[in-house]
Amino acid sequence: MKKPGFLLLLIAYLGFISLGLPDATHGVNWPFVRETFAIPNAWLGMILTCTGIGYFSSSMSAGFILNRLGVGALLAGSSLLVFVALTGFAFAPYWAVFLLFAVLLGLGSGAIDTGLNAYAAEHFSTRQMNWLHAAFGVGAMTGPMIATTVLVVTGNWRVGYGAIGFILLLMAGLFFITRHQLDDQPDQSHTADEPDLSGGYQYIFRQSVVWFHILLFFIYTGVEIGVGQWAFTVLTEGRSIDTAQAGLWTSFFWGALAAGRVFFGVVVAKVQTDVVIRLAMWGTLVGTGVFCIDGLPLLSLLGLLVTGFCLAPIFPCLMSRTPQRVGKKLASRVIGIQVSVALIGGVSLPFSMGYIASFFGLESIGVTVLVLVILLVLVHEILMMRTRER
Secondary structure (H helix, E strand, C coil): CCCCCHHHHHHHHHHHHHHHCCCCHHHHHHHHHHHHHCCCHHHHHHHHHHHHHHHHHHHHHHHHHHHHHCHHHHHHHHHHHHHHHHHHHHHCCCHHHHHHHHHHHHHHHHHHHHHHHHHHHHHCCHHHHHHHHHHHHHHHHHHHHHHHHHHHHHCCHHHHHHHHHHHHHHHHHHHHHCHHHHCCCCCCCCCCCCCCCCCHHHHHCCCHHHHHHHHHHHHHHHHHHHHHHHHHHHHHHHCCCCHHHHHHHHHHHHHHHHHHHHHHHHHCCCCCHHHHHHHHHHHHHHHHHHHCCCCCHHHHHHHHHHHHHHHCCHHHHHHHHHHHHHCHHHHHHHHHHHHHHHHHHHHHHHHHHHHHHHHHCCHHHHHHHHHHHHHHHHHHHHHHHHHHHC
């Protein structure tokens, strides 16, 4: 693998940071958006659903577009879409208009996510892949900070969307200017044995490794978002831990996730990627098992820290392994499928955890996560056995 230049690395890191910027901004602005449009609190789910529809649609087709336009044009156009969407939020006169721009936000974000991951998986090392996903976490933390600062200074939630939109406009310009550097010459490492794409998605879905990766990304994202979304509720309402302490511990989970990606970014340079994934999954199993123990509050904290830290390398390492397992010609489309499936898992599995908890209590959430992690480990072990047999 040719070592990427400093400029390309910088663009990639900025791209992942900008991808994370809008993600958590709705959470800060939502009380004020709800008040402006005089709508129920539960309607936040409508924003997430509309964004998800756009995200799924674009990430499924991004691989097709990527092979024709190149990553530079895809990222420039998609960043421009996100800018338009965020600007639309800032000026939306009605709730229905706001939701239409949520679909547009999903379309742009899904294409950026797929384009960046496909490019990084092919051109960057697994170490850089982990650090790039840590940069996404930086963006996800920075977006709410920008929105909060703007709210304090101006008292207007619309300005916050506009400020983040302006950053995405700058990113669109950067991607456009550097598009020829991003769209490099065909890689000589492609071999004659790699499949052509004449069969489209029918050919892709006949590959058993694709289905294993679909399952892995579906389960992994559901576990990560499920723990992050439900930990605070389990700690406060299920275990009677103080609100401020529970909030701090939940933030520690996300901090451990970001720190883990930096740490494992160093480790994968010396240890095989599959070994890192395996160790991380077993560590996650230990962490979720500890979190399931209700009694000593420190065990809850320890479980969250271990779970977040060990989850960290799984997503970027699996993404990095995709071109090696399916071939570079199929990689961009398969990565698009993986991003789409990850979105579905990130929405459906946390929802299922809450539904199960409505019957069996909040402590069932930890047990559900534990079962999912066991399934994650089993799927990966079967994949490893099948790939060794080839």
